[in-house]
Amino acid sequence: MTTKRVKEILSWYSADNAGTKANLARMLSHGRLAGTGKMVILPVDQGFEHGPARSFAPNPAGYDPRYHFELAIDAGCNAYAAPLGFIEAGAAEFAGDIPLILKLNNSDTLAKTGDPISALTGTVDDALRLGCAAIGFTIYPGSGEAKHAYEQIRDLAEEAKAKGLAVVVWSYPRGGGMSKDGETAIDVVGYAAQIAAQLGAHVIKVKPPTAFIEQAKEKIPIKTLAERARHVVQCAFAGRRIVIFSGGAAKGKAEILEEIRGLADGGSFGSIVGRNSFQRPRTEAIELLHEIMDVYASA
Amino acid sequence: MTTKRVKEILSWYSADNAGTKANLARMLSHGRLAGTGKMVILPVDQGFEHGPARSFAPNPAGYDPRYHFELAIDAGCNAYAAPLGFIEAGAAEFAGDIPLILKLNNSDTLAKTGDPISALTGTVDDALRLGCAAIGFTIYPGSGEAKHAYEQIRDLAEEAKAKGLAVVVWSYPRGGGMSKDGETAIDVVGYAAQIAAQLGAHVIKVKPPTAFIEQAKEKIPIKTLAERARHVVQCAFAGRRIVIFSGGAAKGKAEILEEIRGLADGGSFGSIVGRNSFQRPRTEAIELLHEIMDVYASA
Amino acid sequence: MTTKRVKEILSWYSADNAGTKANLARMLSHGRLAGTGKMVILPVDQGFEHGPARSFAPNPAGYDPRYHFELAIDAGCNAYAAPLGFIEAGAAEFAGDIPLILKLNNSDTLAKTGDPISALTGTVDDALRLGCAAIGFTIYPGSGEAKHAYEQIRDLAEEAKAKGLAVVVWSYPRGGGMSKDGETAIDVVGYAAQIAAQLGAHVIKVKPPTAFIEQAKEKIPIKTLAERARHVVQCAFAGRRIVIFSGGAAKGKAEILEEIRGLADGGSFGSIVGRNSFQRPRTEAIELLHEIMDVYASA
Amino acid sequence: MTTKRVKEILSWYSADNAGTKANLARMLSHGRLAGTGKMVILPVDQGFEHGPARSFAPNPAGYDPRYHFELAIDAGCNAYAAPLGFIEAGAAEFAGDIPLILKLNNSDTLAKTGDPISALTGTVDDALRLGCAAIGFTIYPGSGEAKHAYEQIRDLAEEAKAKGLAVVVWSYPRGGGMSKDGETAIDVVGYAAQIAAQLGAHVIKVKPPTAFIEQAKEKIPIKTLAERARHVVQCAFAGRRIVIFSGGAAKGKAEILEEIRGLADGGSFGSIVGRNSFQRPRTEAIELLHEIMDVYASA
């Protein structure tokens, strides 16, 4: 049953058709956080983005695509996100077991290219034939190629919405126009969330913002992570779009949970936890994911 | 009822189909200026174009997309214009309450790119599914990418007209080919209005022209703002296309109203007022918009 | 009734369908030169190409798009050519009064761009919905972008011919590969006419050629304008394609008529007269156009 | 009746549909060499490629497109190849009199461009509506734009084959990657023939190879033109694709016939003779073409 909180969230997406609303509901109503309005998602695109050895050698079970389906299911995640090959390798076997997000663009680290932009590696029709609930797409605001990426998601999002899918946008500022510190600056992360929302994303994934300020001159409360998270959520249509935060590079459990608490206090709708889960031994990973979910459940 | 003046204006668009004429009429027959042939439009694309903190921190109610729908409705504007995300966030809730203009292209300030051109961020079919009366599109005559933008609006305007929508073009000269002062020079602004008209725009938005002259050697009356506005209106097919003026950066109320009086005296069809309205407290904003409308109503 | 001469001209276009032949016949059978096989066309794209003040300040009646329809009709021109906006502004009001040519590409002088190529500003379907007899298109042989333009007219001409329209090509050599004098050199203008003919144009517009020679080593008679015009007509399939000449910058009446006599003596099929007509007071303009037509009628 | 030899040649194209086979047969069964498996083709694209005066001033009858149809018919050529304009100018009048090849891409010499690639100037549907038996297409292996041209012929050849037309590829190595002498080097010409064959050409046109070697280290017999021609034919699938040779710049009759004898001895399927035929007076041209055909007939 769709809870009252989930129905409230769905009401923010009143321009969407019933199919898209149903797929948003599927993700919000699945797993240990079902019905709470919070989400924890397992993403595994690091094999493509960083290389297989770098990603899976720490826990070699992860070379097998079935491992991640099972991890996401057993940990009670809301959804599992991955590129075409990984989804194809388990979509039939695990059909109906967990909402899937097909990442439609990806980069690798072999080429030294100029302005960052990911390659299109899947289609909306791929997402449909594989039974996915949503498409995922990465934009790099600030990149000289950002305009190009915005036009790609414009086309893909229009098609996805027409076909009843939800749209998840990874919005990672990067590139020529800003300083390295600026990439996670509070004003820049807020801007990145706004852009994704204006582009029509249903779910927005950004990095945890730092207290650095890149360009804004207006007063923004930035002292604590909770304050900063709250500002980012505000930048996503005053909280009327689902904003979740990435976990970043592998780190210690205490550090992770402290960050999650800050985000949750600031009104984050959840987290997307990749390397910090699948690079840990399975039992530890599930334990960590459960603790993260518990923080959100009690927020 | 469509007034005589509105019918006269519609007669200038005799090549358009009934659907497009009806949507032009919807905008001309809505709000406090309904039927006068004048228009005041609320545009809110600054979250995308300048960033959310810069745009909404001065009046934080504006982070919420519903705020702008309500402001435009309560102030009695002719229409509300915004990018995809903001329109999606209220189109169903406020369906039928105010004519909507979907801005189909947008830029952000994070990237340092070369020749200015906005990214396509919405489609004509988005405008239809969201119940809009018109599409909005920005061109930058003078930019090395202007040719590209002209070809985009050629395609979008053809589709919009075939589907019964009106076409509003923001025509802002900018870029390599001209001096900084030239961007608002009277001859350049007149040229910008002509280009938009030749590209098939129904409503043309330009900046208030200065007395600077960039390239024309012909005699143009330029002493007063009224004279200059009159020339720009003349450049738009001798006044047979609707030309409205933008308000620009936030400034004092007296200064704004003086500018509006000059424009109205010169035959401007109206104004489009963004930051000067939504960055003010709501009561002040509505008061200002009403005073602007009063100037036009009595012009 | 289609005259014998017009029927003869139509016979050169034996590969075209009946619709295109009928539209060629419409232009050849309209106005004071109807049936003679000669054409005088009024083109008004200068508002876009040079700016409104530069174009219309000398005779401000020309800011109004209706003025040009009426001028072309009253002077008895064979056709009126203009960009989308100007045609849209009168196509319904003057429906059936004069054959129309929709200029499908245009440039402005605000941007400083590299290799010249015009922007696509209208479509074949626009020409159909506006009741035009032909599409118009400018190519700049010699430009580094010429290849691109050839491929555009390839597509547009194929579509226009399939839909029963005629194709008029403005062929103006320009750009990196040749000297400034070479742009109107007799061999270059002849080459420009040949290229337009090979691209499938029905009517070809070139500039009056000078006695300068850019690259040809073969013997071409070049002493008089009549000899040069005859060579250009020969380059257009030995006179089996309609070649007309542009009038160029505004100048004195005597000078214009002398040039026309040279062209007519050389077998030109007519002239296209823009600034020299609409920048003059209306009575003078009609008088001049009539005198030009008289030269062609008696050639 | 299709001769045994023509049937044998058709058997090499077993993957093609009946329509394409019939059009190959049409070319092989027409003119003085009908049924011999040899071909002499008249190509007239020089008006576009080199300019009209350079091409037709030596024999001004050639300005008229009908001249070339008649020349090809009266000389008994297997086919006539030309760009869109020239074919349009005679396709109806000479319908059924000679197989036509529509050249789908062309270059002119006015622009100084970078890597060589021809502009698309016609379509497969143009070839169909004009009653052609084949499309013609030029590639420049070695050019930095060669990849682009390969992709164009990939699309055009697929469409042509589906619609029952034959595909003739002019394969002229040229550009950054090789020396000037290398452009006609025996190994390079052989490579050019191989590429055209791998791209799916039915008929391949190359230049007569010289004894220069550009990159191959393998032993190739290169002393006589016959040996070199034999190697090129071998490179086109061991002689299972029709390879014909161009005649190049205008030159003396004795020189031409000696070259033809060398090519014929080496197993060439024929020649394509442009400037050496249409720039000669008509009687001389027909005489020369007949002598060339006689060499092939007795090879």
Place this chain on the structure above:
Amino acid sequence: MTTKRVKEILSWYSADNAGTKANLARMLSHGRLAGTGKMVILPVDQGFEHGPARSFAPNPAGYDPRYHFELAIDAGCNAYAAPLGFIEAGAAEFAGDIPLILKLNNSDTLAKTGDPISALTGTVDDALRLGCAAIGFTIYPGSGEAKHAYEQIRDLAEEAKAKGLAVVVWSYPRGGGMSKDGETAIDVVGYAAQIAAQLGAHVIKVKPPTAFIEQAKEKIPIKTLAERARHVVQCAFAGRRIVIFSGGAAKGKAEILEEIRGLADGGSFGSIVGRNSFQRPRTEAIELLHEIMDVYASA
């Protein structure tokens, strides 16, 4: 009959439709290795990639496209892969005799281009009309053009899968981002296999990896070729994608067989052997291919 092992392999492709599964089964159930789950494929694209003389002069029978069909059939290969022209030249004659793989992109060595990317030279519909079981496609991870190639295979693979074909990807790291030694480094080859798998390839072809390490810091067993092959197979979804290895430049038989043994020990699914087979005399080539198959059969 499909063996148990083949059924097991097919089970890894559970997201594919029955048509694609049947074509995978056709390749796995053909030739001397039928049913073993191992594959030896004959690829002949060297005529296009290296030139005809370089490729076929050592064994001139290879100029004839039929030679390779017969070699692949008589040696009992699982499939024969070649570009469009070679496949067209035998697909009808040898219909049903051996599964075919149409190579959809190719490069030649005449042009000196920048970032490596192959030209599209065939289509999925070509593969269908020629009765192929699979399409073949080359990517160069590391190239500045890799993103472009990924997007091409994304489109082609989607179409091929929808039409029931299998997808074979040649994944050859190359280009600006890595050292020359890095191109066959164990971590890079593993990464290349992962990328191909994530892009949705059914069969992945890589080069035998060396003990060099380019970027990975993780522990990978690299001492023996068997260890390295095992890692590469692991990188292709823990062995749940078919990975085969290329043979590279021509070399001695003993050397070849030693390499094959190493690969087979590491779990390779087979080899693709071009120059080492068709450049040898036919009897020797068949003998060598049989010995290679024997190694795999007993692995």
